[in-house]
Amino acid sequence: MTGSVDPQTRIAIVFLLQAITAGALFTRVPDIQAGLALSEAALGVALIGQPVGNLATLFVASAVLEHAGTRRIMLFGLPMLAICAGLAAVAPNSIALFAVFLVYGSAFALTNLAMNVEADRSEAAVGRRFMNRCHGVASAGLLLTSLFGAVLRGAGVAPSEHLVLMTVPIGVGALALILPLQPAPPRLHDGTRPRRFIAIPTMMTLLLVGFVLSGVLLEGGARAWSIIYMRDSFTAPDWLDSLALSAFLATMAVGRLLADGWTERYGPPTVARALMALACLGLLIVVLAPVPIAALFGFALIGLGTSVIYPLTLSAAARLKDRPSSENVAAVTMASSMIVLAAPAVLGSIATHYGIRMTFAVLVPATMLSFALAFVLSPKRD
Template structure:
């Protein structure tokens, strides 16, 4: 059981390194292709669009082949498409590569969250938030690496192509020896080919949406926000994403004990209120350093809201955990599909500052829907 816990934690770390490398180079790709903020927003829709093509079928694939084999099959797609994006400098090509990247990301993301839930069920100890904390550490490391290489003016192609073989070897070392964990018990319903949403999963999406969109927007636009709003060196610009991720990682690594003591609902309400305060600080920041502080506060606020949503979905118990996790993530990504274009259009017309301001009402909704974290049967 100890091996299973440490391998699933290591898998989350590897997944973050694979998924996060391209995000610090998006501003460089934007400049290389001469894209406006609005055009970039449309191109960035490729990733959630690609993810949508997989969410409906992810549960059936995972139940048929198991999380381990699914991850081994699709995580290399995430790694290779990120590298290819640096040499196929065309908006249509980047859109298509991001769509493939999103497909691989979505299936591997659902599979490893299902596996983390299986480890929790088999061991009787929380591991989901620790896994997401380590994921944030991995994303932070790859973001800091990207920030450093941007500061040194290293070409994105050299960065991502050198990283690709390292990540594939790490993936094989971690995943190939993973023990097979039994699925979580559920009542009555057989596995279906399509993981359709229920009222219970829709309620959880309403809770997690603000945090998820805030994290996604920060990944794509935080560096651009500092670049366009303040006169600071590229290295300082690149610290926006690591600031958010460092706070998220710290919060997630400490969260399991806090949630065990105070319960998920109380913790979620406190953190969502903190996220609102941090986003207000970002929107009203007079300089880059106050904005960086705002990203730290937002990172602390949203740190465990998304994993709490996934854990609650996996524990509903009316059908296989993979179906509820996939259905919850499907609806989440459907809403997320239009977010890059909307944020890009607002950023181009009114500035990135106001684009971030649009996220405040969604974080308030997260606060209001925190009660959905209590286990309840789907309707």
């Protein structure tokens, strides 16, 4: 049966499995903290392992991918993510938890690069876009696995039972999907830049980072601050506060699932500008919302507006012809990850000194920057 599944569907399911693993792990982090009796500070130190492993690996991820190939990396990386999730649930102390998250971050960086590069190569092979759809499947998977994790938490299921048992279906699914996969041929490039072991950003990739800036900041801001915004801005039940993040994730998933058709019809720059205008409108509604329903509508617009920013950026990076696509994708991912690493502290400081609404107000200029830089997505670079 698995032999009848086309390569594009296989890649989309890889995105889904990665999202399920990530969502399951981070849904249970509060329970892991309680089980180890860690303070917020100690947990924060342990969680730093993930971005440290991610960034350290991204420097050399392109060289590893060009040597090992996308199929081998996905075949190794996807089960490793599930294994790390299981190990995090049974870690005996904060030092062990840091080590697990360090390995998790490294495996995530490699797997994420491999599946995005393979998705782009498959797009080139079939002549149709589906990168946004892959990310849409991942967004839907992240939303569903987060809700499932919440149900298990409510039912009193231990994180060790949840995460350790998850490794088996994820591992079996990865083997069934990836072993029969025939990787698409790499994109051709003109080799005008020397091949480097470390993925150094170029001027074009830095422009792409400027474009994706609003997407990563808005997504990070919504994930970290949307529920807190609702709690601090209105007098409403907890379940209504929680809907802010759900509204954001749901419309982001819908936008990504539909965006490939829009992109093929109207072109990446036009689609990006239209959706960034929606994101900016959503931000303004959130900043000025007088009632919770208006705020929820604003977060839904932000989710839809930012839905295509990251996938379109990766596609544009992969289509540059100055060096191997994996090197450009790794450079963009590395630079944007550095921004994400610093963003929570900056936004948190703004919220502390100027109020939670101002946290979202300061993101409006970032959407304007993305609007202005949408020309870097021009299909003339294919």
